[in-house]
Amino acid sequence: MLPTSPPVSAGPPPWTCPFCPLLCDDRRPEATGCPKAQSALAGLQAMPAAQARVDGREVALDEALAVAAARLEAAGQALLGGWGCDVDGARALVRLAQRLGAVVDVGTAAGEPLAQGLRALQDRGSFTTTLAEIRERADLIVSLGSAVTASAPRLVERLLAGRGEAGRAPRPAWIHVGRDAERPAGAEAELLALPGGADDLPDLLVQLHLELGDKAEAARAATPPDVRALAARMRAARYVALLWEPSKLGAQAALPIERLTHLLMRLNRVTRAAALPVSGGDGAMTAQYVHAWMTGQPLRSRHALAPDGGGRAVPEHDGRRFGAARLLADGAVDALLWVACLAPQDVPAAPVRVVIGPAALVTGGHLGDEAGTVFLPAGVPGWDHGGHLFRVDGSVLMPLHAAGGRAAPPAAAQVLALLERLGAGRAAA
Structure with missing residues (x-):
C-alpha cells in the first residue's frame, strides 16, 4: 500500500x-507589525469602490476602455510609465509598448x-548578495x-533573524556611516558620523578605497583615524555586507554607486x-526584470518596428534620452499611460493620459486636472488578486495571494489586455 501524504492545512495561504521591496511573507495582514504595511492596509480597507472616468466624469468601463484605446492609437509618441503592477501586468505593458511603438520608463x-544603479552596473559590474546570504x-x-530602513522597515529584523540564538552564528557587528538620526533601529549599530550625510559619502569612499589598496597609497593619504579603523575592520571580517539606499544618494547616484563597486572589488581581494x-519597490524591480526578459533591453527604451518591415518590435535603449521626467518636461510625448496599482502616487501631467489603478488615485487627488484623462480601475496585487513580484535582492520571485476578501476590480494585466485588443481592432479597421 502506498504511503499517504499528510493532510493539507485548510488555513489561509501565506x-x-x-x-515594500522586502516582500515579507511571514505574517498575515492583521498582524503585520510593519508601519508601512499598516498604513497601506488602512487605506485599502477604507477605499471606496472604483469607477471608470473620462475627463472627470464617471462612465461605464466599456466606454472608458474604448476612449482610452482610441486616444493611445492616435498618439504620435506614447510613454508607458508607473509600472506599479505585478509580473503579469508588466508583461502586458511590454506587449502594449511593442504594438504602440512606445517609450517605456x-x-x-x-x-x-x-x-542610476543600472548605469553603474553597465559601466563597472557589481557584487550583490541576498537577504539569506547576509x-x-x-x-x-x-x-x-x-x-x-526608511523604505524597508523590517530590514534589520530580516537580516538578523535567528543570529545569536543557540546553534547559530553570533550577531554580526553593524556600523552605520552617516548621521546619528539615521542609525537603523534594532541593529545596535556603531556610528561613524558624517555630519553632511550623503554629501560626505564620496570623500569617505575615496579614503576607504585608498586604505584598502596597497600600502604606498595608504601612506600618501591623510585618512582620518576613524575611517582607517573602519577599513581595518572590513579587511579583517570574513564576510562584509554593504547596504545603501540608492534614492538617498542624490541626482548623480551612479557615481557613488560606481565608487562603492570599486570598494567591493578591493575588499574581495582580501x-x-x-x-x-535597498530599492526596487512599487513594482520597479519587477518591471526592469520583465522588460529585460522579453526584449533583451532594460527600461528607458523606445520600441519601434524593425526597418525590414517584419513587424518585430526592436527596442532602443538610452538611459538619459528616454527618462520619463525628461520626456514629459520637453513635451516629447503626447500620450501617457500610467499604471499605479501598488502605491498611490501623483500622476504626471500630459496632453493625453490613461491611468490604471485603484480608487485611491481619484479619492486622494493624485490625478490632478482630469482634462484629457481616462481612469481605468484596477486591483492591488497581493490584496485584490494574486500574482508575483521580485524581491529587493532580485533573485527571488515572491508569490502574492489575494487577502482583501471583497469584490475587486480586474487586475492591471486584464485591463491592459483589453486595451491592446481594442487598439488592435481599431488599427485593423
Missing part, C-alpha cells in the same frame, strides 16, 4: 506583503534609483549614507564582500 521615485554568513554589516542596494 500572505506576501507587497508594500518607470518614471517614479522608485524608478530613478533603479536607473543572514547566514555576514559578520560585518555596514550601512552607508542614509536610513536604509576577504568576501557584497552589496544589497
Whole structure:
C-alpha cells in the first residue's frame, strides 16, 4: 500500500506583503507589525469602490476602455510609465509598448534609483548578495549614507533573524556611516558620523578605497583615524555586507554607486564582500526584470518596428534620452499611460493620459486636472488578486495571494489586455 501524504492545512495561504521591496511573507495582514504595511492596509480597507472616468466624469468601463484605446492609437509618441503592477501586468505593458511603438520608463521615485544603479552596473559590474546570504554568513554589516530602513522597515529584523540564538552564528557587528538620526533601529549599530550625510559619502569612499589598496597609497593619504579603523575592520571580517539606499544618494547616484563597486572589488581581494542596494519597490524591480526578459533591453527604451518591415518590435535603449521626467518636461510625448496599482502616487501631467489603478488615485487627488484623462480601475496585487513580484535582492520571485476578501476590480494585466485588443481592432479597421 502506498504511503499517504499528510493532510493539507485548510488555513489561509501565506500572505506576501507587497508594500515594500522586502516582500515579507511571514505574517498575515492583521498582524503585520510593519508601519508601512499598516498604513497601506488602512487605506485599502477604507477605499471606496472604483469607477471608470473620462475627463472627470464617471462612465461605464466599456466606454472608458474604448476612449482610452482610441486616444493611445492616435498618439504620435506614447510613454508607458508607473509600472506599479505585478509580473503579469508588466508583461502586458511590454506587449502594449511593442504594438504602440512606445517609450517605456518607470518614471517614479522608485524608478530613478533603479536607473542610476543600472548605469553603474553597465559601466563597472557589481557584487550583490541576498537577504539569506547576509543572514547566514555576514559578520560585518555596514550601512552607508542614509536610513536604509526608511523604505524597508523590517530590514534589520530580516537580516538578523535567528543570529545569536543557540546553534547559530553570533550577531554580526553593524556600523552605520552617516548621521546619528539615521542609525537603523534594532541593529545596535556603531556610528561613524558624517555630519553632511550623503554629501560626505564620496570623500569617505575615496579614503576607504585608498586604505584598502596597497600600502604606498595608504601612506600618501591623510585618512582620518576613524575611517582607517573602519577599513581595518572590513579587511579583517570574513564576510562584509554593504547596504545603501540608492534614492538617498542624490541626482548623480551612479557615481557613488560606481565608487562603492570599486570598494567591493578591493575588499574581495582580501576577504568576501557584497552589496544589497535597498530599492526596487512599487513594482520597479519587477518591471526592469520583465522588460529585460522579453526584449533583451532594460527600461528607458523606445520600441519601434524593425526597418525590414517584419513587424518585430526592436527596442532602443538610452538611459538619459528616454527618462520619463525628461520626456514629459520637453513635451516629447503626447500620450501617457500610467499604471499605479501598488502605491498611490501623483500622476504626471500630459496632453493625453490613461491611468490604471485603484480608487485611491481619484479619492486622494493624485490625478490632478482630469482634462484629457481616462481612469481605468484596477486591483492591488497581493490584496485584490494574486500574482508575483521580485524581491529587493532580485533573485527571488515572491508569490502574492489575494487577502482583501471583497469584490475587486480586474487586475492591471486584464485591463491592459483589453486595451491592446481594442487598439488592435481599431488599427485593423
